[in-house]
Amino acid sequence: MTDAATEPDKVTGPTPDNALRAADKEDSGPVLAADGTPLKRSLNRALRAQKIRALMLIAPLLIFVLVSFIAPIGDMLFRSVENQIVRDTLPRTVAALADYDAASGELPRDEVFEAAYYDVFFAAERKEHTRLGSRLNYEKTGASSLFRKSGRGIDDIGEVYLDQFEDLDENWDEARPWAELMGDPDWIAAQDAWNGNGSMPEFELRSDISDILPRTAETYEIFARFMQTEEGDSPLEEEPWSVVHTALYQDLAEGDVSGYTGPRADMLQAADALVASADFQTIAFRDGFEEIDEDWVAPEIWQTIKTYSPAYTSGYFLNSIDMQKTAEGPALRDEDERIYGLLFQRTMFMSLVITLSCILLGYPISYLLSNLPASKANLLMILVLLPFWTSLLVRTSAWKVMLQQQGVINDTLVWLGLVADDARLTMINNQFGTIVAMTHILLPFMILPMYSVMSTIPPSYVRAAKSLGATNWTTFWRVYFPQSVPGIGAGSILVFILSIGYYITPEIVGGTSGIFISNRIAYHISSSLNWGLAAALGSILLVVVLVLYWAYDKIVGIDNVKLGG
Amino acid sequence: MSEAILTPIEKKPIGFTAGVLAAAGGFAGLFLGTAQGSGLLGIVIGAALMAALAFVAMQVLGEALEKPVRWVMIAVAAVAGFLFNGIPGLIMGGLFGWFFGWFIYWVGMGRYRAHLVPYLTPGQVLWHYTFRVICGAIFVFLITPIIVVMPLSFNAEDFFTFTPEMLAFDPAGYSLKHYRDFLTNPEWTNAVKNSLLVAPVATLISVSLGTLAAIGLSQSHVPGKRAIMAILISPMIVPLIISATGMYFFYSKIGLVGTYWGIVLAHAVLGIPFVIITVTATLVGFDRSLTRAAANMGANPVTTFFKVQMPLILPGVISGGLFAFITSFDEVVVVLFIGSAELQTLPWQMFTGLREQISPTILAAATILVAISICLLTSVEILRRRSERLRGMSPS
Structure with missing residues (x-):
């Protein structure tokens, strides 16, 4: 073993020993790894590689969860404040209402009615007015029918002008002359040449027509584009909407077309003369709206539109805490309209009762299980785990069978003579039913964490306390119980989190008085279709749950969750 | 406490035995008595x-005559009952006779003391057994609802309640017609088929992705381990109604609502926390030097x-998979929201059935589901023990 070549120091070149010795000799120099790089860097590189490998293993799942779970939750949070429908459907009205003081209690200016006429007309053609109506109906009852009615009646305003122009010249209600007046000649040629295959050549306005007839050009362009994209019809063959005639009247009344020399100039000059004549009938937009429905000349609907015109609103959240947006700012709803505060309170209260009953029932069981010999405890554990593994719907249906008026419990009580046959107990479709069924369903979630904590409590502590002269009660209360508190905490938070968001069981055994906030969310999603409100209620519930989740993580640690003992 | 006899037993004074039995008999008599009209008479008798x-x-x-006495008691009580x-x-x-026969000797011979430590006071003994009775x-309470469902499913009538024929054990009161309906009615068979189409695929996704991530x-x-863990476990914590709402909004945007894959994705994500939890738990006891040894010997x-x-973590993976499977198989809220009429699963069918109370x-x-869950429970328990044995932990 004294062979010089085998001694580390005699071998020149990188061996681990050599590197370490070299580092020992020269205190100032960095410790080197086997390949000569400083050990620190080498270790860092290894650590980084390890981190990257771990992250690569996690990444697929993390991305999967983010896309299919976190993104939907984010979408729901976004929906709870999103309110673009008013702005998108009534853009002109919203702009015209910008300086309208909703609190004044007056009607808005005439320009607003004009803007609303164009907006409602286009919305009605696009069939969007009913959606807007139902959206505003959540805030102001009657808005839905008002908009539906307006969608049918809005044509009447334009008809006034359409009829007069048509009486003057049939061509005003024909497709081709309008297209020639408004459209670019190249586009008309291309549209004529179009044989029905492929996409239509996109409508283009004639270059100078916007200067002479600005409103008409704008509305006609909207009409032509709509015909092309939504209906798939050629604007050359479709008579324009009556809104175009209204716009034409406004343009002719205000502007001067005498200098116009393009196509159909004579037709336009004649119309201008007609508009200028004394017997040309006009209708103010406000009167037109009044004819459709009286509600349009009451300030409330305008206040509502104004209040809900921003793209984002706190309205859904205010609704879900029983408040509403008014012209004067947020205010509590009337006493008889407050339901969500009550529902949140009830959800909290019932979840607390359920958690407490789970503690009361779960504690003795966990104590028994953790103090029995392993073979017996495993056998009894099956009785706890079987309900845990049994379908939620099976257990809920079982409780329906047990609790109903003709159910097993009532039958037994009647048979025993404890309850008269005609005075059977009402145990279902109320809070009692929900609490009993949910206590049963969530009890395993209380027992399992309690059991895993209690089985770590050394029995010698209890014996020591007793041998020092403590009574049974003192031993339990001062020695055993404090050590079992973490189990109670873990189980309680878990049960509370789970119960606060329960839906199925309250829906089936809860009736009307035993339902939770979840049932209301489901109602808004599937029946009332007020998705924004559902999202806002869900967001509030989510915040409560996340706070509890955070607490659970702090107290117990998420990686300590145990399943099945 | 072991099964060994800790305290020598002795015959109790007859006054004590007769007193306890009188109390127990009075308690039983109270119920029988009220059922027949007079509670007081029942107690006395x-x-x-x-x-x-x-x-x-x-x-x-x-x-010496214990066995014959107990048999006679059973027989007499059974005949009286009949x-x-x-x-x-x-x-x-028969049950009454058996119980009281056992009870008389258990109390009278002092056998209840046998398995308790000798220094307990009578009060403590009483509390010990009271506690057992409470448990x-x-x-x-835990098990009855599940048991009660079973005989009712053989009801010959379309009721959710026990009919007089059933209580009289009359064969005419029982029938298999609900099972026949379950197995032949297309509504139910389709529901079962859909559930069986969705659950395995969802399980496969959550198990494969979940196992990889658990190993990572x-x-x-692992940088940000806590946050990653919190995100991965969140599908279990966030209330289902919120998940369902969010998924309904988001999946309808990307055209997944009412499709098979929409439900599969949703169920896969809901099953992931269970896979993560079980597999991570298995990995806690995993000996890392084994993989190093393998790598040392040249394995990639x-x-x-x-x-x-x-092979070592397989039990954990499988039980995680069973959890994921039962989550998908049992899930109803999300399906109610993002499912469609053609994609009704078994829980959906049960839920609508319960709401409208159509038939038993x-x-x-x-x-049938209880039977399935018993099978699953058994497999998970067997797997858990196997896993502990493989990892060298105590078999219990």
């Missing part, structure tokens, strides 16, 4: 009868995973 029986058994006949109330009475009577009652998470240096990481690590076919389905 029950107490007197039991005290007399205790006296006869203890003083007159003695311990004369009184037919076949249900026979069974009830028994809670176990009854169990390494020693893939080979190491499949040949060394996977639900109970037949429930019984």
Whole structure:
């Protein structure tokens, strides 16, 4: 073993020993790894590689969860404040209402009615007015029918002008002359040449027509584009909407077309003369709206539109805490309209009762299980785990069978003579039913964490306390119980989190008085279709749950969750 | 406490035995009495009868005749019950006879002391058994609803309740017609088919992704481990109604609502926390030097995973998979929101059935599901023990 070549120091070149010795000799120099790089860097590189490998293993799942779970939750949070429908459907009205003081209690200016006429007309053609109506109906009852009615009646305003122009010249209600007046000649040629295959050549306005007839050009362009994209019809063959005639009247009344020399100039000059004549009938937009429905000349609907015109609103959240947006700012709803505060309170209260009953029932069981010999405890554990593994719907249906008026419990009580046959107990479709069924369903979630904590409590502590002269009660209360508190905490938070968001069981055994906030969310999603409100209620519930989740993580640690003992 | 006899037992004074039995008899008599119209009479008769029986058994006949006495008691009580109330009475009577026969000797011979430590005071002994009775009652609360469903599923009528024929054990009161309906009605068979189409695929996704991630998470240096863990476990914590709402909004945007893959994705994500939890728990006891040894001998990481690590953590992976499977198989809220009429799963069918209370076919389905969950529970328990044995932990 004294062979010089085998001694580390005699071998020149990188061996681990050599590197370490070299580092020992020269205190100032960095410790080197086997390949000569400083050990620190080498270790860092290894650590980084390890981190990257771990992250690569996690990444697929993390991305999967983010896309299919976190993104939907984010979408729901976004929906709870999103309110673009008013702005998108009534853009002109919203702009015209910008300086309208909703609190004044007056009607808005005439320009607003004009803007609303164009907006409602286009919305009605696009069939969007009913959606807007139902959206505003959540805030102001009657808005839905008002908009539906307006969608049918809005044509009447334009008809006034359409009829007069048509009486003057049939061509005003024909497709081709309008297209020639408004459209670019190249586009008309291309549209004529179009044989029905492929996409239509996109409508283009004639270059100078916007200067002479600005409103008409704008509305006609909207009409032509709509015909092309939504209906798939050629604007050359479709008579324009009556809104175009209204716009034409406004343009002719205000502007001067005498200098116009393009196509159909004579037709336009004649119309201008007609508009200028004394017997040309006009209708103010406000009167037109009044004819459709009286509600349009009451300030409330305008206040509502104004209040809900921003793209984002706190309205859904205010609704879900029983408040509403008014012209004067947020205010509590009337006493008889407050339901969500009550529902949140009830959800909290019932979840607390359920958690407490789970503690009361779960504690003795966990104590028994953790103090029995392993073979017996495993056998009894099956009785706890079987309900845990049994379908939620099976257990809920079982409780329906047990609790109903003709159910097993009532039958037994009647048979025993404890309850008269005609005075059977009402145990279902109320809070009692929900609490009993949910206590049963969530009890395993209380027992399992309690059991895993209690089985770590050394029995010698209890014996020591007793041998020092403590009574049974003192031993339990001062020695055993404090050590079992973490189990109670873990189980309680878990049960509370789970119960606060329960839906199925309250829906089936809860009736009307035993339902939770979840049932209301489901109602808004599937029946009332007020998705924004559902999202806002869900967001509030989510915040409560996340706070509890955070607490659970702090107290117990998420990686300590145990399943099945 | 072991089964060994800790305290020598001795015969108790007859006054004590007769007193306890009188109390127990009075308690039983109260129920029988109220059922027949007079509670007070029931108490008196029950107490007197039991005290007399205790006296006869203890003083007159003695311990030597225990077996015959107990059999006679069972027989007499069963016959009395039969004369009184037919076949249900026979069974009830037999049970009463068996219980009181055992109880008389258990109390009278002091056998209840045998397995308790000698220094307990009578009060502590009483509390010990009271505690046992309380626990028994809670176990009854846990298990009764599941048991009750089973006989009701054989109901010959379309009721959710026990009919008089069923209580009389009349064969005419029982039938398999709900099972026939369950197995032949296309509504139910389609629901079962859909559930069986969705659950395995969802399970496969959550198990494969979840196992990989759990292995990644169990390494020693993972940046942001806590946050990642919180995100991965969140599908279990966030209330289902919120998940369902969010998924309904988001999946409808990307055209997944009402499609098979929409439901599969949703169920896969809901099953992931269970896979993560079980597999991480298995990996806690995993000996890392085994993979190092494998790598040392020249195995590449893939080979190491499949040949060394996977066999050892397989029990955990499978039980995680079973959890994921039952989550998907049992899930109803999300399906209600993002499913469609053609994609009704079994829980959906049960839920609508329960809401509209159509027929006890639900109970037949429930019984079958209970049978399935017993199978799953058994496999998970077996796997858990196997896993602990593989990892060298104690078998219990």
